[in-house]
Amino acid sequence: MEKSRVILLPCEDYEEEKVYNLMKEGLDLLGGISRLIGKEEKILLKPNLLKKAEIEKAVITHPVVVGAFARILREEGYENIVLADSCGNGTTKKVIKGTGMDAYLEKYGIEAIDFSEGVHVEYPEGKQAKEFVMPKELLEADCVISLSKMKTHALERITGAVKNSYGFVYGRNKAIGHTKYPSADSFARMLIDLNQYVKPRLYVMDGIVAMEGNGPGAGDPVPMKVMLMSTDPVALDSVFARLVHLKPQLVPTNYHGEKMGLGNSDEANIQVLLPDGCEMSVEDAVMEYGNPYFNVDRTEIRHNIWTRMAKALNIFQKKPYIDGEKCIRCGICVRSCPVPEKAVDFRNGKENPPVYDYKKCIRCFCCQEMCPEKAIKVK
Template sequence: MREQVWLGRCADYDEDALFAKISEAFEALGAYDQIKPDMTVVLKPNLIQRSKPEAAICTHPLFTAAVGKCVKRAGAKVLIAESPGGPYSPAVMKAVYKGCGYTDMAEANGFQLYTDCKSREVPLPHAQRCRQVAIVEPFLERDYLIDLAKLKTHGMVGYSGAVKNMFGAVPGLLKPEVHCRFPDRLDFSKALVDICAFLKPDLSFIDGIWAMEGDGPTGGVRKMAGLLGASKSPYALDVVMSELIGFPAGSVAMLQDSAERGLGPKTSNETDVLGGRPTGPLDFRKAKAASTDFIDKLPGFLRPAAKKWSTPWPQIGKGCVGCGKCAESCPKKAIAIEQKKARIDYKSCIRCFCCHEMCPEHVVGVRRLGLFKM
C-alpha cells in the first residue's frame, strides 16, 4: 500500500500559522475522524535533554501545542509523555519539562504532563534484535499515540526523525543498556526499528522548522529548514524527510531495514506526497561520527579492520565542568570524574557517543584518524 506523507512549510513558530498548518495535516491524513472524544491521546515529543526551544535540540513546545490543540478540537484529552537521557525520576521530568518550555505551554492549553515515570519490561514478539525492553507505561496504555520528532542529523545512525524518536519510550538510564546490547551501528539501527514497530505510533509528525545539522542529536548546529511533515507511517515520513535533507533512504540503515521488513517504502517515489514538495534537497551536513557508510559496501573480510580504524572516538574537550552527565549515561561505565573533569577509559569504551549526546556543555568532541576524515 502507498503511504501518504503530508508536507508543509512554516517560516517560524507563529502559533496561529502552525495551528492552521497542523490542522491541515490532520484533515489530509484523516486524523480528525480517527480521534474520538473519549480517548486519551499521548504525545511523544523529543525532549532528549533539558534545553531551550531555540537550541533546536528538542521538539519546539509551540509545535507540540499546535498538535495538542488539534487533538482537543477532536474532543480528546492530551497527555504529554517522554523520557530523556540520564536518570528518569519525577523531579528530573519536571525540570526537563520546565527547561524545554513545556510546563507553561501545557498549563496554558490544559494538557497533562506525565511525571509518574513508571515503566515495565515487555517482549517485542516480531523483533529482529531487541526482543525484550522496558517501556514507559503511557506508551503501552494509550488510546492513540502521536510521535512528535525533531529533524536532526545523528552521530551514530546518521539521521534522526520519527523512527528514532520512539527510542525515547525506553526509560532514562535503560537506553544506554540498549546501546550496550547493540554496540554495532547496523544492529542498533535494527533495534530502533524493532521498538518503533512494536509501539506503532498512530500518527507521526516531524518538526523541521528549526532543525539541526552536523553533530546531532545535541551538539550540532541549528538550521532553518522551515519544514513540517506528517504521516500515519513513521517510516514513510522519515524516507521523505531524509531525502529532502540530502540523505537518500538507502544511506540510512534503519530506513533500509524498515523497507526490507516491508514496514516502509524504499524511496519517496513509493509514497504519495500531499501538500507540495519543496524544491531540491536542503543538504544538511552529516555528523562526523556517522560518515562511515563506505564500510558496509566493502567485502566482508575487510570490514572489521576498516571499522576498527575508521570508527571515531569521543574526546573530552576544554570547558568540561565535571557535572557527570556523561558518566551517568555511559553504558560501559567508562567515564570517571577526576578533579572536576571527565576522563574516558578507552579500553572499555564502545564508541556509542551517548556521552556526546548527553553533555550539556557540548564539550565531548568526535575524533577520527586524519586518513578517514578525507
C-alpha cells in the same frame, strides 16, 4: 505496493497561528484526525525531550508545535490526553519547565507526567528485540502520537520519527539498550521492533528549525522551514534524509525499516503532498525545500577486507573525543556511559577532563548526546 503519504508543510517560523493552521491542513490530507484517533481513546503525546535546553538550540520539539497539536485535539473534543517522554537527562516535568511547553499544556488542560514504573513486556515477533521494559503509563495509553525533532545523530546519522520512539523505553533501560544493541544496525533493528510493538498512530516532525552537525544534543540550529507528517515513520525519515541531501538507504533505521516492513524508504513508493493537496515528487521537494549544505554524515558505507580489518583492529572507527577547553568536569558523560565498568571516567582526577578507554567504548555516543557544554564530538 501502496504508497506512503508524507505531508510537507512549508513554514518560515514558529508563529503560533501559522503552525496551527498548517497542522490542521496536514491532518486533513491524512484523512482527518477523527480517522486516526477515537474520541474515547487515552492519548499519549510523545515529543523529543532529550534534555533541558534553551528552545533556540533546537534540542527538543518546539513548544509551539506541541501546543498547536494539543489545541487541535481539544478543539476536536478529545479529553483524555497526557504528555510524557523518557528523557535522556532529567524528567518530563523538569525538561519542559520554563520552555513554554508547560504553558501550552496548562492552557489546554493537558498533564505532563513523569513515567513512574517500568513494566517488562515480551515481544516474540521481534526480529532483533524480543522484550522491552516500558513505562506503565505508556502501556495504559490507547493511542500514541510521536512529535519528533529534525536532528542529526552520531550513531544513526539522523534522528527523526523512528528514533523518537526510543523514549518509549523506561528510564535506565535506555542506557542498557545501547549495550545490548551496540552497533548502528542492531540498534536500528531494535528501534524498528519497538515501533512495530507500540504502533504510534501518527508521526509529526518539527523541522522549522532543525539541528545539524554534532547532534542530537550539541549541534547547531539551522532553519529547514518545514514540518513533516505521516503515518509511516520510515517514509517520513526518508524524506527528511533527502531534504538534507543524504541517501535514505545510508540511514540504518530507513534501510532496516523497509526490510522489516515498518514502512517505505524507496521514494517511488512515497507520495509527498503540500498543504494545498498538490502532489510533489521527492526530487522536486528536495529542489524546493532541501539544504545541500546541511551538516550531516554522508560518508558511503564500504564493505571490503580493509574495512573489516579496521573494525576488527578497532582503528579508523568513529570515536568520541573531549575538548578539554570546553569541558567543565561535570561528570554527566561518566554517568551517561551505559558500560558497567565505564568507558569514560576521571582516572586522571576530577581536576582534569574525563578520559576514554576505547577498548571498552561501544560507540553508543550517549556521552556526546548528554554533554551540556558541547565539549564532546565524534570523529
